[in-house]
Structures are given as C-alpha cells and as structure tokens.
Amino acid sequence: MKVQDIITHIEELCPLAYAEDFDNVGLLVGDRNQQTNGVLISLDTLENVVDEAIEKNCNMIVSFHPIIFSGLKKITGKTYVERVVQKAIKNDIAIYAMHTALDNSWNGVSDRICDELGLTQKSILIPQKATIKKLITFAPKASAEKVRNALFAVGAGSIGNYDHCSFNTEGLGSFRGNEASNPTIGIKGETHFEEEVQLGITFARHLEGKIINTLQQVHPYEEVAYEVTTLENTNQHIGMGMIGHFEKPINEMHFMTLLKTKMKVPVVRHSHLLGKMIQKVAVLGGSGSFAIEAAKRAGVDAYVTADLKYHDFYKAEGQLILADIGHYESEQYTKNLLFEYLTKKIPNFAFILSAENTNPIKYS
Structure with a gap:
C-alpha cells in the first residue's frame, strides 16, 4: 500500500477542490509513492501524535487539521510546528490533512x-458556489451512446440522488479538414455533413480533468468539439x-x-x-x-x-x-469518521485511531 492509495480513498470522500482558498490541505510532509505499513488517524498532528505514530509503527498520519498552515521560512525546531515537521521527516512519516475539504463534504x-x-x-x-459545471459536446449519432456511457462511468451526469442524467439533441454537424488532418469520418479538404447528437451533461467541478480526458479518449473524431461552463446553480451537497x-x-x-x-x-x-x-x-x-x-x-x-x-x-x-460548544469538542468525532470510512474502504490494513487528546483548552 502506498501513501497515494490512502490519499485516493480520502479524496473520494472529500475532494481537495472544495477546500477553502485560505486553507493548506493535501500531503504536507512525505512522498506519495512511499510504501506505508500503517496509518494513524488524528484530529491534529502534534509532537505527541508523531511519537504515537512511531510507537505504533505507523509511517503515515492522516490529520484533520494541517500542521503547516502558513509558510515555514525555517525548520530549526524553535516552534511546535517546526518540531513536528522535523520529527516526521527524521522518522520518514508522511502527514496528510484535508481540513475544510471535509468541512464542505456532505458526509463530513x-x-x-x-x-x-x-x-x-x-x-x-x-452551499459552496461554482461547484457545478456543464459539458456540451457533439458526437456522431452512431457513437453518441458510447461517449455518453463513458462520461457516466467517470461521474458525469450525477445530480443528488440521480445519475445518468443528460440531455440529447439531434442535428446536422459540418466540418472540413485541412491537408494536415486525418479525419475519422469524411475526406480531408472536403466539407462533410454528419448526423450528430449534441450531448449536454453536468458534473462536479473536481471531476473536470477526468471527464475531459475520458471524452478525448472515447470520442471518434480527431478534433473533439466541446464547451465547459460553470453554472450558478446551487449545489445542495457541497x-x-x-x-x-x-x-x-x-x-x-x-x-x-x-x-x-x-x-x-x-x-x-x-x-x-x-x-x-x-x-x-x-x-x-x-x-x-x-x-x-x-x-x-x-x-x-x-x-x-x-x-x-x-x-x-x-x-x-x-x-x-x-x-x-468549543472548537475541539465540535470536531472531536472527525477522526472517528475518517477511521470508520477508511477501514470500510480498506478493511485489511492497519488503520489506528489516535488515543491522544489534542485539545489545547482545559476546564477547571
């Protein structure tokens, strides 16, 4: 199991695209290609949490709060943040945080x-704004179903409790390739008319790269015509x-x-x-x-x-x-949420719930 394998599952729950702009999320310390033999899950990454990870043979810490929030100009061990980073690097421990990405998650x-x-x-x-996008593309009538289903398979067309949502309009498309072209349909240098389907389909913002890549892979045309727009519609789940x-x-x-x-x-x-x-x-x-x-x-x-x-x-x-009710108290169950989610996703792996109470506020 690599660090990246753990990250992939976490980001299915809370894509980093929905973290707030001020935040510092993702892999903060370590190498995503590093093999991991155990993951400690905590609300914060403090020195005692790193010590716990060492003691329990975990070389990755999944932490809700990022230990590095603003830029570090020096790592001399003068502050608790610097000491955590030093100790993690010295012991080859990766640190990952998702913070406001999980705050903005429906199951967060x-x-x-x-x-x-x-x-x-x-x-x-x-609701977070600008999280819904719309793809308009044009495919030959004979290929429209293949293109549509490929986009559905990578998450396009999912709206709340519904999936496979799209709108399809038939029409006549035209194009002419130049001497450098290699058209799949038609002859270069000649204007070609093709019965096409205009496919309209919405998708979540974080899926854009995957959806455009899939479109270009499955579409039969040499040059794929498409438009992507950001919608003002309110997203009820982010x-x-x-x-x-x-x-x-x-x-x-x-x-x-x-x-x-x-x-x-x-x-x-x-x-x-x-x-x-x-x-x-x-x-x-x-x-x-x-x-x-x-x-x-x-x-x-x-x-x-x-x-x-x-x-x-x-x-x-x-x-x-x-x-x-207090900052720590309002977020105390977050590490349990992450632990339960990850153990269901990867049941035969060493996920350990941190026993450390990282609340800096005490009551007398």
Missing part, C-alpha cells in the same frame, strides 16, 4: 455532529455547515443538556434563552461566527458552533440561540 464534519445529536432531514447551510431537525421539538434546557451529553462538554456558552421549543438546528464544526447570518436566514431555532466572540452573541438578536 457537520454531518457527523447532526448524527451525534440525532438530527435528520439534513441540508447544507451555506458547502459549510448543515441544517437538521429533531423528530419532535424539545425545550431549551433539554437541548442544552443534550449538547453537553452528546458533545461531551462541561459547559455551553450561549446567547439568551428565548423560551421557545427547539426543532430546526444549524451546526458547523470549528470556528463558525461567519455563518450566523446564514443560520438566521434559514430560520433555525438554534445554531451550534465554536469560537464565538463576545460581540458575536449580540447577533442572535432574539431570533435564535447561539451555542458555542
């Missing part, structure tokens, strides 16, 4: 919070945060108790209670103050996130309850 961080709280009827809180519903409304104190119990927190920082029942809830793992207005527009009864500042709580404005 927020989805897991919903599951822990028992929320159903899920939807994305802030984006930050998630909205879910309790089967039955619960009162506010029951809700606070549920948060403390399910999310294993000693205390919840929250805005004023409103004396109303809680049923529709928005959640977003990690720092989520940027999504307060989106939660208000969605008409939720409560918004669960972390890292809210003093003035953020004023933004509730009596419309919803803002609940801060």
Whole structure:
C-alpha cells in the first residue's frame, strides 16, 4: 500500500477542490509513492501524535487539521510546528490533512455532529458556489451512446440522488479538414455533413480533468468539439455547515443538556434563552461566527458552533440561540469518521485511531 492509495480513498470522500482558498490541505510532509505499513488517524498532528505514530509503527498520519498552515521560512525546531515537521521527516512519516475539504463534504464534519445529536432531514447551510459545471459536446449519432456511457462511468451526469442524467439533441454537424488532418469520418479538404447528437451533461467541478480526458479518449473524431461552463446553480451537497431537525421539538434546557451529553462538554456558552421549543438546528464544526447570518436566514431555532466572540452573541438578536460548544469538542468525532470510512474502504490494513487528546483548552 502506498501513501497515494490512502490519499485516493480520502479524496473520494472529500475532494481537495472544495477546500477553502485560505486553507493548506493535501500531503504536507512525505512522498506519495512511499510504501506505508500503517496509518494513524488524528484530529491534529502534534509532537505527541508523531511519537504515537512511531510507537505504533505507523509511517503515515492522516490529520484533520494541517500542521503547516502558513509558510515555514525555517525548520530549526524553535516552534511546535517546526518540531513536528522535523520529527516526521527524521522518522520518514508522511502527514496528510484535508481540513475544510471535509468541512464542505456532505458526509463530513457537520454531518457527523447532526448524527451525534440525532438530527435528520439534513441540508447544507451555506452551499459552496461554482461547484457545478456543464459539458456540451457533439458526437456522431452512431457513437453518441458510447461517449455518453463513458462520461457516466467517470461521474458525469450525477445530480443528488440521480445519475445518468443528460440531455440529447439531434442535428446536422459540418466540418472540413485541412491537408494536415486525418479525419475519422469524411475526406480531408472536403466539407462533410454528419448526423450528430449534441450531448449536454453536468458534473462536479473536481471531476473536470477526468471527464475531459475520458471524452478525448472515447470520442471518434480527431478534433473533439466541446464547451465547459460553470453554472450558478446551487449545489445542495457541497458547502459549510448543515441544517437538521429533531423528530419532535424539545425545550431549551433539554437541548442544552443534550449538547453537553452528546458533545461531551462541561459547559455551553450561549446567547439568551428565548423560551421557545427547539426543532430546526444549524451546526458547523470549528470556528463558525461567519455563518450566523446564514443560520438566521434559514430560520433555525438554534445554531451550534465554536469560537464565538463576545460581540458575536449580540447577533442572535432574539431570533435564535447561539451555542458555542468549543472548537475541539465540535470536531472531536472527525477522526472517528475518517477511521470508520477508511477501514470500510480498506478493511485489511492497519488503520489506528489516535488515543491522544489534542485539545489545547482545559476546564477547571
């Protein structure tokens, strides 16, 4: 098993194309062609996590948070980041992080919070823009089915709960090849008319390279005519945060108790209670103050996130309850999510769930 084999499976769950622009994701340390004999899965990559990897004979760490976030100008061991990188390189340990790519995944961080709280009827809180593309191409009538099915096979035409979605229009195409051409149909130097099918098919942004490559491989023409456009349509399965519903409304104190119990927190920082029942809830793992207005527009009864500042709580404005459960606590189940996913994908490989608690915040 190579490092790249592990990466391929992770990026099926959370393609890096959907990570936020500010983020630093992917393989941060190591060689993707390196053989790996074990993978340690953690929320963070700290020195004690690298020590754990060494002790448990793992030469790859899959970490939610990237240890290298901004540029490193020196690696002298002066900071904890530099010491982690030094130790990983010295012990030939690869480090991979996906961070906001998993935040934006349908089966990612927020989805897991919903599951822990028992929320159903899920939807994305802030759909990511420009994630849907459309391919228009033209194929000879006799070859259209082959081209269409090849594109379906690599993921084109999948929309929510449906796949093999396309629109097909028959028409008459024309072309003339010059002296350097080698036309599959027709004679170079002569204008040729061919019954063609115009194929329209949408696809997820991260698949563009694979889809265009497949099109060029299976299409019979020497020169393939196609157009790719980015759509403004809202993608309902990629984006930050998630909205879910309790089967039955619960009162506010029951809700606070549920948060403390399910999310294993000693205390919840929250805005004023409103004396109303809680049923529709928005959640977003990690720092989520940027999504307060989106939660208000969605008409939720409560918004669960972390890292809210003093003035953020004023933004509730009596419309919803803002609940801060802590950064680590909101993301604590992420390593379990990754562990469960990877062990299902590669059941006979040594994936180990880190036993280290990397929460830097303590309560007394």
